[in-house]
Amino acid sequence: xxxxxxxxxxxADVIFLFAVFAVAAAIFLILRLNVxxxxxxxxxxxxxxxxxxxxxxxxxxxxxxxxxxxxxxxDYSEKEWRxxxxxxxxxxxxxxxxxxxxxxxxSCPDKICVHHAAISHKWESIICLPHKLVIEIEAVEExxxxxxxx
Amino acid sequence: xxxTVLLGFFLTLSMILSYIESVLPLSIGIPGIxxxxxxxxxxxxxxxxxxxxALTVNLLRIVLSGFLFGNLFSIIYSVxxxxxxxxxxFFMKKIHYFSIAGVSIGGGVFHNIGQLLIAVLLTRSQxxxxxxxxxxxxxxxxxxIIGLVSVRVLPYMEHVLKQ
Numbered sequence: 001x002x003x004x005x006x007x008x009x010x011x012a013d014v015i016f017l018f019a020v021f022a023v024a025a026a027i028f029l030i031l032r033l034n035v036x037x038x039x040x041x042x043x044x045x046x047x048x049x050x051x052x053x054x055x056x057x058x059x060x061x062x063x064x065x066x067x068x069x070x071x072x073x074x075d076y077s078e079k080e081w082r083x084x085x086x087x088x089x090x091x092x093x094x095x096x097x098x099x100x101x102x103x104x105x106x107s108c109p110d111k112i113c114v115h116h117a118a119i120s121h122k123w124e125s126i127i128c129l130p131h132k133l134v135i136e137i138e139a140v141e142e143x144x145x146x147x148x149x150x
Numbered sequence: 151x152x153x154t155v156l157l158g159f160f161l162t163l164s165m166i167l168s169y170i171e172s173v174l175p176l177s178i179g180i181p182g183i184x185x186x187x188x189x190x191x192x193x194x195x196x197x198x199x200x201x202x203x204a205l206t207v208n209l210l211r212i213v214l215s216g217f218l219f220g221n222l223f224s225i226i227y228s229v230x231x232x233x234x235x236x237x238x239x240f241f242m243k244k245i246h247y248f249s250i251a252g253v254s255i256g257g258g259v260f261h262n263i264g265q266l267l268i269a270v271l272l273t274r275s276q277x278x279x280x281x282x283x284x285x286x287x288x289x290x291x292x293x294x295i296i297g298l299v300s301v302r303v304l305p306y307m308e309h310v311l312k313q
Contacts, residue, residue, distance in 0.1 A: 008301070013252030020259055020290040028283035047274025109221035125277035127269065130223050134275040 031123065038122030038137035041101055045071045046132045053096060055120075055137060060097030062104070065133060066090070092128055094135060101126060101135055153199070156310070161207050161214075164191035168215035183288045186258060186296055188215075192236070193254050193300040198307050201240050208232055226272075227265055234264025250304070251297035258293020259286055 043051040043065070051073050053061070062081035065073050067090045076084060086093065086105065092113070093105040102118040103126050113128035125136035167187040174185070188211055195204035212232055216225035238260040242253045262285040269278040 008249060009251045009298070010249040012248050013255065013297075016248060016252045017255055017290055017294055020255065021287060024283040024286040024290070027286070031280065031283065044273075044275055108223075110224055123277075123280045125275075125280060127273055127275075127278060129227075129269060129272055130221075132273055134273050134277050136275070136277045 038120075038124075038139055040138050040140055041096060042134075042136050042138055043073065044134045044136075055096065055101070056099050057096060060095060062095050063093065065092040065094075065131075067131065090131065092131055092133055094126070101137065103128070103135075106131070157195075157199075157203060157207055160191045160195055161210055164188040164207065164211040165215045165218075167191065168211060169219055172215075172219040183285065184292070186261065186292045189235070189254070189257060189261070189293075190296050190299055190303070192232075193239070193250065193257065193296060194303055194307060196239060196243060196253075197250060197300070197304055198311065201236075205236055208236065227268060230268040231261040231265040234267075235261030250301050251294060254297030254300060255290050255293040258289035258291075258296065260289070261293075262286065262289035 039055050041053045041055050042049055043053075043063075045065075050071055051063075053063075053075075060078050062076040062078065062084075063073055064076065064084070064087075065071065066087060081095075090107045091105070092103065092107075094101060094103045100118040100120045103113045103116055106114050106128055108128055108130040110130065113126055113133075116126045119126055119135075119137055122137055122139050125134055127134050165188075167190065171184060171187050188208075191211070192204050192208045195207055209229070209232070212225060212228045216222075216228060220228075235257040239253050239257040242248050242256045248256070263282070266278050266282060266285060270276060
């Protein structure tokens with residue numbers, strides 16, 4: 001009796017499954033309903049904002065983040081980028097083109113950030129956990145508020 | 151003696167599952183979505199023996215396969231997810247309201263929530279929370295699948311125990 005009950009999917013399980021889906025869908029909808037057009041890209045390192053750039057730019061821009069003596073970010077045009085030699089030291093490289101942010105490369109061990117899909121909507125983010133780097137898309141009003149908070 | 155052998159067998163099995171998962175290209179562009187194959191061994195052990203055995207094998211598995219196929223960050227991530235998932239599975243089993251599939255769903259969901267919270271702590275940014283809904287749903291689906299497989303495996307293991 002106990003064995004039989006244990007080795008099947010109970011009604012409670014199914015209800016639980018749908019309840020979890022309902023919660024996920026509700027959070028998803030709340031997030032989606034609030035989504036406007038994002039227009040500012042914020043780059044943060046270890047919780048501190050280090051760079052802001054417009055999401056929509058005339059030409060594709062390429063950014064190289066390096067971590068020697070703190071953090072520094074340089075940006076390049078497409079032509080400059082093609083001739084650039086990637087450093088041996090720790091780095092992240094991302095591009096901003098056609099309203100999309102894409103992580104191009106990273107020296108981190110897991111490369112989760114590199115495999116992340118390109119982001120283009122408000123509140124989406126690409127995170128490189130080993131480097132504590134967060135690239136996220138915001139709307140202008142919001143990032144102003146963030147500025148006040150800091 | 152038999153128990154030691156079986157636990158060793160489960161540790162080996164879960165390490166192989168870890169390996170399969172590390173080479174399986176299930177990359178859909180959202181970090182953290184995995185099948186959670188090694189969790190199968192945890193769920194089966196939880197019902198075969200109990201919490202202590204399941205947790206021990208799982209932590210050993212994470213550390214060993216972390217050094218073999220992963221890195222320090224994947225270990226931190228896995229441990230936090232595993233502890234969260236395990237805590238909820240332990241609780242859900244204890245209250246005797248859900249069966250294996252339900253318990254496994256809880257494990258999958260809270261595994262992902264745990265990892266997200268660690269990501270928030272490590273990056274000091276709320277940005278990872280945006281992926282909460284998709285990770286909850288994914289955890290429920292993979293947890294359910296793992297639960298269904300475990301349901302099929304357990305009768306055989308109980309047979310082994312009786313021998």
